[in-house]
Amino acid sequence: MALRFFNTLTQRVEEFSPVRDNTVRMYTCGPTVYSYAHIGNFRAFTFYDLLRRWLRARGFTLEHVMNITDVEDKIIRGAMAEGKTLDQYTAGYTQAFLDDCAVLRLEPPERLVRATEHIQEMARSIRELGEKGYTYRSEGSVYYRIARFPEYGKLSHKNFSGILAGARVDVDEYDKDDARDFVLWKAPKNGEPFWETEIGPGRPGWHIECSVMAIQYLGQTLDIHAGGIDLTFPHHENEIAQAEALTGQPFARFWLHTEFLLVEGQKMSKSLGNFHTLRDILGRGYQPEAVRYLLASVPYRKQLNFTFDGLKSAAAAIERLRSFKLRLETARMPAPGDPSMAARARQALAVFESALDDDLNTAEALAAVFEFVREANTRMDAGEFPSSAVPPSLALLDRFDSVFDVLRPALSQGAIGDAEIQALVAERAQAKKARDFARADQIRQQLLDQGVVLEDTKDGARWKRK
RNA sequence: GGCGCCGUAGCCAAGUGGUAAGGCAGAGGUCUGCAAAACCUUUAUUCAGCGGUUCGAAUCCGCUCGGCGCCUCCA
Known part of the structure; x- marks a missing residue:
């Protein structure tokens, strides 16, 4: 339509x-x-x-x-x-x-x-x-x-x-x-x-x-x-x-x-003490992407109840999508075979698009993406996600992110560089091989302190910025 | 007083006549050196309440209760 x-x-x-x-x-x-x-x-x-x-x-x-x-x-x-x-x-x-x-x-x-x-x-x-x-x-x-x-x-x-x-x-x-x-x-x-x-x-x-x-x-x-x-x-x-x-x-x-935005169920006003500027919210340590996601996730013609719990939920939802994307990009997939997963990705994209066509129904569009993510993860866990399904899956995420724009993490100033991260990841892999887990955990913590999350998978360690 | 919107699980929320999407949170489990991530199971016989229409209603109609907006500067 x-x-x-x-x-x-x-x-x-x-x-x-x-x-x-x-x-x-x-x-x-x-x-x-x-x-x-x-x-x-x-x-x-x-x-x-x-x-x-x-x-x-x-x-x-x-x-x-x-x-x-x-x-x-x-x-x-x-x-x-x-x-x-x-x-x-x-x-x-x-x-x-x-x-x-x-x-x-x-x-x-x-x-x-x-x-x-x-x-x-x-x-x-x-x-x-x-x-x-x-x-x-x-x-x-x-x-x-x-x-x-x-x-x-x-x-x-x-x-x-x-x-x-x-x-x-x-x-x-x-x-x-x-x-x-x-x-x-x-x-x-x-x-x-x-x-x-x-x-x-x-x-x-x-x-x-x-x-x-x-x-x-x-x-x-x-x-x-x-x-x-x-x-x-x-x-x-x-x-x-x-x-x-x-x-x-x-x-x-x-x-x-x-429609209006409410804060904790009430109209925002200075006297209620629930009046927030973007600066206030970011100053409390919330990510701008989470704010963006929360504001975008409720269809625009519905009143949106802004809460800090909602902001945490939004951040968690973004993490789920980022992890999925990282998995698509880094995991080793079996050779092309069963075309059903690729077809499923294209179908999810169609649902996503028709939801937005319908007066910008962002909630329904998001549901289409997450439903696909769960199915795809299940198939990957089972080793049944063929490499041929990767491009249409990434196409879905690209389309999603061309509108929602939350997958790319905001880089803070003085952030550690990619090369340095890769060196530490390599060093940790060596330590793990030598069963020096103390050193391995130390490196993981050191990276975490700098906003980099390290995750071990069967295909080796992968990392992402938080 | 007039006009309008809304009330779906602990929280956010889709669905507007055909038998309850999705996210977050919680519980248990699988995997893992430990984590993380991911997955599985589980959490609404029910959609504020009461009536009505219909073979069938969260979805339509009426009433009641509750929340919000506009009528004034305001996103």
Whole structure:
């Protein structure tokens, strides 16, 4: 079956293909760089990465744009509190974000765009919206008039015909005509940074940057727009209102939203003390691959309960796969014969792929891999795993790792070199031959202290980095 | 108050009408100089609970209980 995704817009799983020339034009909402990104943020970014990788695995070319929001209330507050310019304040957090992404092996998008580098484009779009009658001014700020956009609510499937009874409506926003109206452009006030533009001085509201930059780099209609589920309303709804008013075209064909991450069953919050940045977690000694695996292993539309137990499980699962791969690469197999194992590997690959095709069902895809691993190990133990089954088995692991990317261990600085390890392994083999087990165990421990695990097999010792 | 999601073994989790995937953890065993790895056996007659529809339900419907989200900045 073909690749398909759940589309928030239609509330259905739909077959996906890009609108033209095999290129997927995709926009994802990136970070607001006012502090370090937390593990919940990285659930979304990991999802973008899996999506990218699977689209490419399926033969599509990517044109992926992600924004960095580097002007916004919290940033301004933070910068002013520290007496820094916006640039000074955001540069560090932007770099930290990029570093964290690299640690988690998140592929950079084709284009990373900053809001502050597109202020004039935003101002022009706001002017155009005004010319089309979608805006009004109030005390120097510009607002979007939702009453002019009847389709408002079509993404989040909200019905605005009644009053938002019980909802907390910001009573301070007295300068808006309608509670749903949102600010496009904020007038400068008391020392806050602002830009001189064709619509006057000020700074952009949050929603406009995404519409403007997406259209600028990807065209009027995107194939995919993705983000966290909490962005569905109002952010993405507002993006649609802006973009479609501007172009008259559908803004995005597929809207994909990631569910929330919980920590130990509860919403992450600073007051609960369960607020974790990636740095915190790695600082506790967990491997980045384990974090990546855990975030990837739960299908993106399910809430993910992040626990440190789960992180340990993830690390153990990765170890199992690494050991299997090492065994495939190092063990001596009998000559080609029974073709059933090779066929089984190809079948597992097909199941793996169709699971990911099905709205990125990573849990089911993983099951296909592990099921094969167990069967293959059993056959190897029995000496019935022919060498001809090795290439299709490695092909399965390659496909798996092209998406999950957890098999390659992260090399720590100052790690012992391969040549040195091999010398020690050889020395230990000699010691074992001489039945000097004390020396052999000493070498094994010495390697272990340096993060290298040595395992004896009937074909001799093999080693791997931990 | 409105809208929506979820509740499957100790933990994570797939499965949405045909008789319970997978991972981790635990127990016992095989192999091993010792380890490690791997394998085998074992852990849900049952899918929050109660009713209903059906030849047949974890899967559909109703009610109850419990958890979560959005409606406000938020991945």
